[in-house]
Amino acid sequence: KQEVTQIPAALSVPEGENLVLNCSFTDSAIYNLQWFRQDPGKGLTSLLLIQSSQREQTSGRLNASLDKSSGRSTLYIAASQPGDSATYLCAVLSGSARQLTFGSGTQLTVLP
Amino acid sequence: NAGVTQTPKFRVLKTGQSMTLLCAQDMNHEYMYWYRQDPGMGLRLIHYSVGEGTTAKGEVPDGYNVSRLKKQNFLLGLESAAPSQTSVYFCASHFAGANVLTFGAGSRLTVL
Numbered sequence: 001k002q003e004v005t006q007i008p009a010a011l012s013v014p015e016g017e018n019l020v021l022n023c024s025f026t027d028s029a030i031y032n033l034q035w036f037r038q039d040p041g042k043g044l045t046s047l048l049l050i051q052s053s054q055r056e057q058t059s060g061r062l063n064a065s066l067d068k069s070s071g072r073s074t075l076y077i078a079a080s081q082p083g084d085s086a087t088y089l090c091a092v093l094s095g096s097a098r099q100l101t102f103g104s105g106t107q108l109t110v111l112p
Numbered sequence: 113n114a115g116v117t118q119t120p121k122f123r124v125l126k127t128g129q130s131m132t133l134l135c136a137q138d139m140n141h142e143y144m145y146w147y148r149q150d151p152g153m154g155l156r157l158i159h160y161s162v163g164e165g166t167t168a169k170g171e172v173p174d175g176y177n178v179s180r181l182k183k184q185n186f187l188l189g190l191e192s193a194a195p196s197q198t199s200v201y202f203c204a205s206h207f208a209g210a211n212v213l214t215f216g217a218g219s220r221l222t223v224l
Contacts, residue, residue, distance in 0.1 A: 102154030
């Protein structure tokens with residue numbers, strides 16, 4: 001059974017700092033990995049999707065990397081802003097049923 | 113506006129009552145999902161559908177039923193609500209062959 005872990009559960013940084021969020025998964029046989037953002041009381045918004053054959057994806061100040069063999073992904077946020085404050089979740093698509101397994105998220109607070 | 117709409121947004125039930133959550137999408141997506149999100153845990157898949165008239169069980173299906181009579185709607189039913197079903201429920205959808213999900217804003221259910 002696929003398990004996805006995100007550490008730390010919460011992170012607080014000053015504005016302008018570069019930061020890295022971590023995601024690990026137990027079964028490396030994945031189709032893809034996605035990073036989502038969730039604002040309080042809202043649904044999830046997809047940020048980046050990395051196919052299993054890719055090593056990284058970039059969108060603006062966000063860069064996500066994937067090391068499938070070691071079961072790890074990182075989300076790099078450059079020059080963080082208070083508007084980046086949210087919970088970030090990673091999810092992997094795997095298994096014969098092609099189901100998404102979510103991590104429990106990292107709650108990020110960027111202090112002005 | 114195109115997207116995924118969930119109704120109701122909030123509901124309080126007494127143990128043993130029944131209710132139905134409605135998910136409607138206007139993007140002509142084939143795949144639809146129901147997840148629950150509990151504190152400190154990632155989203156867990158309850159049921160999903162790969163097309164009109166089809167449904168399948170996810171990770172935590174017990175106590176729930178679903179129906180997909182129309183392509184645009186995916187209903188989640190609780191026949192006899194239990195306090196353990198207190199949670200935030202999210203619906204999501206995507207095109208077949210595409211893995212980027214569009215999420216609804218969530219439905220917060222409290223069972224007393």
